[in-house]
């Protein structure tokens with residue numbers, strides 16, 4: 001499930017960026033909301049399965065991860081992705097509410113949100129490199 005989240009999440013972050021850069025008509029908004037929901041699903045899967053992997057006995061054990069600097073770096077980058085997500089989350093909730101009331105949302109932030117999605121996809125790639133190093137016990 002942790003790796004499945006990678007397939008879903010990396011694709012969703014890239015697709016959300018593309019959708020945000022595209023025309024924001026009815027179909028465009030549907031694309032943004034669908035890719036946003038998939039990105040959210042990946043985030044949930046990453047954190048839920050990651051916590052189980054880190055803090056149960058199915059992997060290397062809690063002691064290993066708590067004393068591994070690379071793991072702290074990995075969690076720091078996950079935290080950065082979450083911090084970057086605050087503004088897109090607030091804006092997209094606003095868009096959903098406006099559309100539900102039959103209005104047309106102010107989409108002036110769309111390009112900036114697309115750049116954030118691209119940055120998040122880039123951070124995911126860095127996290128995969130760290131995760132692989134951790135899995136192989138490199139540079140603790």
Ligand code: HEM
Pocket residue numbers: 002003006046047049050051053054055059060065075078124127128131132134135136
């Ligand atoms: C963007 C978020 C994340 C990505 C892209 C990611 C990616 C990965 C990948 C690719 C692996 C497999 C490495 C391998 O076996 O070669 C892995 C393993 C693991 N991940 Fe994550 N992960 C993420 C978030 C998290 C979080 C939030 C946690 C914990 C709270 C976590 C804990 C773990 C643990 C414990 C392992 C096993 C490492 C080992 O084999 O020793 N991950 N992750």
